[in-house]
Amino acid sequence: MAELKPINYGYTFARLSKDSRIGFQAIAIYDVLSSLAGDEYKCTATVQELCEMLQMTPKTFFKYQNDLIAAGYLSKKRQGGHNGNVYTLELAKAVFKDIKRLYSKRLDSEEVLNLPAPYYFELCTGKKLTKDLIHLFKHYYELPNWAINYAISKALDQSINNPIEIMLYANSIAEKWLDDPSIQTKADVDEQEAEYYKQRQLEKEGWE
Known part of the structure; x- marks a missing residue:
């Protein structure tokens, strides 16, 4: 296949569900970020936006977000002003590289x-x-x-x-x-x- 077709990396939540370190709240956070990223592995959102979507308090959000970061599934980078954070879905990023290579097989x-x-x-x-x-x-x-x-x-x-x-x-x-x-x-x-x-x-x- 000469052209790389888009992959929805929301599917990677199945791998998270098998990780005993990751609770269902953390999976929900990853899944929402994945849906915002679409066919990519990065998205931008504010904590307020994410808490509203997830119906979580900021305290709960940070707790389970940090579980994802500690396990290596997620990273974030702050932006200036009120533009929110840039979240990188590290698991999806790794899968993206694998999929790109597999199209030649x-x-x-x-x-x-x-x-x-x-x-x-x-x-x-x-x-x-x-x-x-x-x-x-x-x-x-x-x-x-x-x-x-x-x-x-x-x-x-x-x-x-x-x-x-x-x-x-x-x-x-x-x-x-x-x-x-x-x-x-x-x-x-x-x-x-x-x-x-x-x-x-x-x-x-x-x-x-």
């Missing part, structure tokens, strides 16, 4: 297949996997990334374009793979499918 490479599902989905389709869809299919995060993403690629091979239908199809086949103890990797899936098509071809030849 094959979508079925091990590195790409191990991306979080939202990033893989957008790399493949150019469309955003919305937060509503992520919550709808949140059990995906209990599955290995390679299985989720390879299942998405199989759905796209079927020319399925609707995001909900892609996820439903991918979910159904990923769960079948994971119910089979002989399947542990993408190579196992490929081997199983090759054997299936070989048997189908033999059956077809027997009918003729």
